[in-house]
Amino acid sequence: MFIQIQPHSDTPIYIQLTQQIIEGIVNKDIEPGESLPSVRTLAADLGVNMHTVNKSYHELEKKGLITIIPKSGAIVNVPRKMGNANAEQLDYMEKMLRPVVAEGIVQGLGMNDFEKLIKRLMKTLY
Amino acid sequence: MFIQIQPHSDTPIYIQLTQQIIEGIVNKDIEPGESLPSVRTLAADLGVNMHTVNKSYHELEKKGLITIIPKSGAIVNVPRKMGNANAEQLDYMEKMLRPVVAEGIVQGLGMNDFEKLIKRLMKTLY
DNA sequence: CAATCTGTTCTACTTGAATTATAACAAATT
């Protein structure tokens, strides 16, 4: 797989995993309808515990990105079309962005800088 | 002061503090040259430990936002002019933004959505 | 100058999250 874990990072392993799987979905390394590896398999591949992977999968399910079928496996959901996020999702993203934007401003970034960064990231990720 | 701590949040107290002080600086509740309250005073006000506030202040110093004068106090630095962030700062912000943007994309946000959110946040914060 | 306030440093303790480690179970798959 495309995932690399830094065991001694200050961001928890299950969050690193969640973020990288999200990038994998965005980047279409994993296509909608595909199954994720079983928690045991992925755990063995990454050298981490089964429960850590399980926790990550449930995070992804909370975010609506995968569906966990009990006793069977985890399947990547069909992604939303671009630009049709609902109000709830926009609120959620605003809360995520707020401290990042505040820090950006205080670091001297202007609207242009934010636009460039996001455009670049969208190209890189998408 | 303008700070409100949620003791049982999943984001650590010292990070809540750091973020809110950053917003205070951006929002000019605290002007450049002003002193922050002493670690003991602020800790007493917020009902948290001295060392927690101290940790937050040192985070702010790492970010270049305040200057801690040993045995004296902490002073808010003159902020950078808008739109003249250097390459290092842009790299740093790109790393901060990356997981947020990835999650935004997967939640259905398009470039327009990001622009609107950031414009709104900049108005709110600045 | 004396008293107070400052950040600093140190030790110690508690709490809880994160992670690992097994084990067992029942449903699904092969």
Next chain:
DNA sequence: AATTTGTTATAATTCAAGTAGAACAGATTG
């Protein structure tokens, strides 16, 4: 029938976060 699946439960370890108290030395203040 055997294996694989996610689920659940228990237990242990590790470490960050937070609290607590004390002592120190420089800075500030009256």
